[in-house]
Amino acid sequence: MDLLWQTAVNATYAASYMALIAVGLVMIFGVMGVINFAHGELYMVGAYCVVFLYAQETFPFLLAVAAGLVFVGFVGIFMERTMFRPLRDNPLGGLIASIGFLLILQTLAVFGFGRRMGHVPPSTQGKMEIFGAILTYQRLFVIVAAVLLLAALWAFLKRSKFGRALRACAQDAEAASLQGISMNQTARVAMFIGAALAGVAGALTAPLVNPTPYIGHSIIVTAFIIIIVGGVGSLEGAVIAAVIYAFVHTFVTTFFDGVIANIVGLALMLAVLVTRPTGLFGAKERA
Amino acid sequence: MSTAGPAGSIRRAVWRLRWVFLFAILAALPYMLSYSQQEIAVLLVINVLLVCSYRLLTLTGEWSLGHVVIMGVGAYASALLAKQFGIPVPLSMLLGGCMAAAIAALLSFPLFRMKGFYFLIGSFAAGEIIRLIWKRFTDPFGGPKGLKRIDPFPDIETGFLSIDFYEPVNYYFLSLVVVSVSLFILYRIERSRIGLTFHAIHWQDRLAESVGVDTFRYRTLAFVIASFFAGIAGGLYAHYVGAVNPTRFxxxxxxxxxxxxxxxxxxxxxxxxxxxxxxxxxxxxxxxxxxxxxxxxxxxxxxxxxxxxxxxxxxxxxxxxxxxxxxxxxxxxxxxxxxxx
Structure with a gap:
């Protein structure tokens, strides 16, 4: 029973950072129609912001996380301006360019920090007990931050005027620009938010995963599974699918092993693709 | 464009003999390279087959992310057949290609229910599953370390001719022959009625369907043919390098x-x-x-x-x-x- 609880707590932690990453990927896809293959590398860059600012330069952890969020957001804006905007009517081109960009980010990380794992000391040693399961404050912090950030994003999208413009662009870019919504402006903001979410996920989890320059690979696979299961283009679906996937993956990892868990996750995605290509929660029909 | 005059007739003669020139250059090439460059040349020839077979799949408009894994299926199958069952290597390579084609035929049932981006991701997932199976099951596949000491291509020993395929130069010529034949077949397929149908499916799949083309079957056909040649490329790779592992694919x-x-x-x-x-x-x-x-x-x-x-x-x-x-x-x-x- 204890093991079950502990696994559930671990899965909640996994779900929270996976949701941040997947929601960012969906934001980018929704507004720009581009699958950002470099999303895992944005996570990696966020993690290395913490490695550099917190572990090496000993700034406070929170400051390093905030810096990671902003910096990766600007990397996203850079990607939008240099690659995705010129390739707006060429989705495959955008995908290929993002593959090129991920190679560049990986190499830069190797140059800056070497190939080996960056070690990040925990920012706090505290932990709490929930029904016999242990939750370290470091992990609790990730869960709280994810909930707060996603709530803030939800409020921004549903309540603010700019959020409505953003959703309009995601639904129909042409009609939106006919209403005077600037496509470039919206794309820039969406890219900032999407990238910053991946970056902050990397920054928050850096002390827990000890990043390498190649960590993005497993992240992007996870993110793809989640957005397919949740329905490409659905933010709520991405959050729910992140929870489902995190629980399935964590439980299979605990009771079988990690490779089997990956196979199960991919099979889940394939099954969803075959039976319900719009995802479990994507109501929108896509051609 | 006018082709009168001696310059024009020379140009035409050169054009007519272009294949002769191409093969002359390709035959002379390894002798101008260092040993390590010869090894790269072998891999390059194999990769030419890989990317050309990939193009046949893209003719129908689908971009797969599983093609290298399919190559790996050919490599693993050929290596295992030679290692465990003692099947002679040239035959095992051919069977490796057939294995890759068979896996592709199997995968086409789930995969070709999707199109475009979904096919891309679906093929990625299917490929990763195959790759993780190699990684997880040590018994036939050797786990993360993969297969080692794969039987090399048998040497040719006759009275007046002896070719040792351990030499990169000789393996280069072997791959060149296999790849040239494969490319010729791929080219003929593209120029055939089947190939034209592939193009039609790419540009106008609804229209093609409306005139009675079974797009699912033609997509599957392109996938199976492309996978067969990818598998052949995998076999060439496995018996040259002598080792395969999941990371390679x-x-x-x-x-x-x-x-x-x-x-x-x-x-x-x-x-x-x-x-x-x-x-x-x-x-x-x-x-x-x-x-x-x-x-x-x-x-x-x-x-x-x-x-x-x-x-x-x-x-x-x-x-x-x-x-x-x-x-x-x-x-x-x-x-x-x-x-x-």
Whole structure:
């Protein structure tokens, strides 16, 4: 029973950072129609912001996380301006360019920090007990931050005027620009938010995963599974699918092993693709 | 264009003999290279087959991310058949190709319910599952370390002829023959009625369906044929290197195939070949000579981005574009000359 609880707590932690990453990927896809293959590398860059600012330069952890969020957001804006905007009517081109960009980010990380794992000391040693399961404050912090950030994003999208413009662009870019919504402006903001979410996920989890320059690979696979299961283009679906996937993956990892868990996750995605290509929660029909 | 005069007839003679020249160059090539460059040349020839078979799949408009894994299926199958059952290597390579084709036929049932982006992701998932199975099940597949000491291609020993395929030069010629035959078959398929149907499905799948083309079957056919040749490429690879492991067929390697195809261009048959040859030469010879080993992925990435941005139709479009510019320039200068006179 204890093991079950502990696994559930671990899965909640996994779900929270996976949701941040997947929601960012969906934001980018929704507004720009581009699958950002470099999303895992944005996570990696966020993690290395913490490695550099917190572990090496000993700034406070929170400051390093905030810096990671902003910096990766600007990397996203850079990607939008240099690659995705010129390739707006060429989705495959955008995908290929993002593959090129991920190679560049990986190499830069190797140059800056070497190939080996960056070690990040925990920012706090505290932990709490929930029904016999242990939750370290470091992990609790990730869960709280994810909930707060996603709530803030939800409020921004549903309540603010700019959020409505953003959703309009995601639904129909042409009609939106006919209403005077600037496509470039919206794309820039969406890219900032999407990238910053991946970056902050990397920054928050850096002390827990000890990043390498190649960590993005497993992240992007996870993110793809989640957005397919949740329905490409659905933010709520991405959050729910992140929870489902995190629980399935964590439980299979605990009771079988990690490779089997990956196979199960991919099979889940394939099954969803075959039976319900719009995802479990994507109501929108896509051609 | 006028072809009168001696220059024109020479040009025509050269054009007629172009295959002779090409094969003469390819035959002389290994003798101009160092040992390590010869090894690269072998892999390059194998990669030409890989990327050309990939192009056959893209003819129907679908971009897969599982092609390198399919190559791996051929490699693993051929290696296991030779190792465990003692099947002679040339036959095991052929069976490896058949195995790859069979797996592709099986995968086509779930995969070709999807199109475009979903097919891309679906093929990625299917490939990763196969790759993780190799990684997880140590018994036949050797786990993360893969298979080692794979039987080499048997030496040819007759009275007057003895060829040792451990030598890269000899293996280069072997691959050259296998790949040339395969490319010829691929070319004939593309020019056949089947190939034209592939094109039709790419550009107008609804229209093709409405005139009675079973698009699912033709997509499957393209996938199966492409996978067969990818499997052959895998067999050539396995018995040359002598070892295969799951990492060798990971999505990182697939990215390179994608890059070759995109940078070269996929409209013409020679586009991907151009891509793989030019990028391999840049990667292995120029960058290595400059001593930029760690920076290689960065430069690859930059080339990829720049070519998508500024050369969206690939290297293959460069020749015709330069030719039109040259003709424009020439007619322009001719007109200018007349005005002066």
């Amino acid at each position: 990971s999505v990182d390697q697939m990215v390179y195939v994608l890059v070759w195809a995109v940078v070269g261009g996929t409209t013409t048959f020679h586009g991907p070949i151009l891509g793989v040859v030019v990028l391999t030469v840049i990667n292995e010879i120029v960058l290595r000579a400059l001593g930029l080993d760690t920076a290689r992925p960065l430069i690859y990435g930059a080339i990829l981005i720049l070519s998508v941005l500024y050369l969206p139709h690939g290297l293959e479009s460069l020749g015709p574009r330069l030719r039109t510019r040259w003709q424009l320039w020439r007619s322009g200068s001719a007109a200018g000359g007349r005005e002066l006179a």
